[in-house]
Amino acid sequence: MRESKRALRERILANRATLDARALATDALSLRDSLLEIPEFARATRVAAYVSVGTEPGTGPLIEQLSENGVEILLPVVLPDFDLDWAVYRGPDSLTRAPRGLLEPSGPTAGPGAVADVDAVIVPALAVDRHGTRLGKGAGCYDRVLARLAGRIPAFVLLHDGEILDIPIPREPHDIAVDTVITPSGRHHL
Numbered sequence: 052m053r054e055s056k057r058a059l060r061e062r063i064l065a066n067r068a069t070l071d072a073r074a075l076a077t078d079a080l081s082l083r084d085s086l087l088e089i090p091e092f093a094r095a096t097r098v099a100a101y102v103s104v105g106t107e108p109g110t111g112p113l114i115e116q117l118s119e120n121g122v123e124i125l126l127p128v129v130l131p132d133f134d135l136d137w138a139v140y141r142g143p144d145s146l147t148r149a150p151r152g153l154l155e156p157s158g159p160t161a162g163p164g165a166v167a168d169v170d171a172v173i174v175p176a177l178a179v180d181r182h183g184t185r186l187g188k189g190a191g192c193y194d195r196v197l198a199r200l201a202g203r204i205p206a207f208v209l210l211h212d213g214e215i216l217d218i219p220i221p222r223e224p225h226d227i228a229v230d231t232v233i234t235p236s237g238r239h240h241l
């Protein structure tokens with residue numbers, strides 16, 4: 052199980068390494084537009100997101116637009132046990148370099164439970180299969196987040212096209228299925 056997830060992560064990351072900056076930037080605009088067309092998302096006044104780095108599906112334009120619209124954005128801060136704490140986004144200058152190449156918000160944190168008090172959550176992933184099983188980076192951060200949402204708060208997984216897999220992703224008891232994926236080509240229901 053662990054080994055097949057690891058091999059799959061490596062394959063996805065190798066493929067992401069071939070994506071160029073221009074395509075990533077254009078795709079980030081499509082991701083923003085697709086999300087803002089979703090009524091549950093467009094109505095949100097408080098969302099949890101993440102600051103994309105490297106070849107991840109880009110959240111820059113989305114965060115900028117939400118911020119301009121007056122939406123409160125919670126961003127994750129990784130805790131020592133890989134659980135996530137949350138702090139409110141206060142503009143690009145408020146982000147600081149964190150371990151593993153991440154960008155995290157500076158300023159007071161609201162506690163891991165704060166993510167259960169938003170209107171929508173943007174979830175990072177490496178891949179999702181047709182059953183909604185999600186493959187993350189392997190620290191279990193978002194498995195814990197999804198458990199806290201308890202299906203009450205809509206979660207939107209961002210992926211590149213081609214990362215919704217026809218082959219099943221190995222599923223462990225803690226893996227919580229997701230049902231909506233956004234890629235640059237649009238919204239996908241699983």
Ligand SMILES: Nc1nc2c(c(=O)[nH]1)N(C=O)[C@@H](CNc1ccc(C(=O)N[C@@H](CCC(=O)O)C(=O)O)cc1)CN2
Pocket residue numbers: 101102103104107127128129133135151153154175176187188189190192193
């Ligand atoms: N941009 C961005 N921010 C994000 C995430 C993300 O995917 N993207 N996260 C999404 O979760 C959280 C941070 N994710 C993490 C991912 C990996 C490890 C980590 O240390 N991984 C170990 C392997 C862990 C294991 O296999 O047990 C490592 O890299 O050595 C920690 C946090 C929160 N912020």
Ligand SMILES: Nc1ncnc2c1ncn2[C@@H]1O[C@H](COP(=O)(O)OP(=O)(O)OP(=O)(O)O)[C@@H](O)[C@H]1O
Pocket residue numbers: 056175176185186187188189190191192193194195198223225226
């Ligand atoms: N609800 C949870 N509470 C505590 N630890 C958890 C929970 N869910 C998962 N974990 C831990 O996280 C580890 C990694 O799980 P997994 O390989 O499924 O991560 P992932 O889904 O790829 O990562 P992520 O959720 O960060 O995107 C598991 O071995 C488990 O110990």
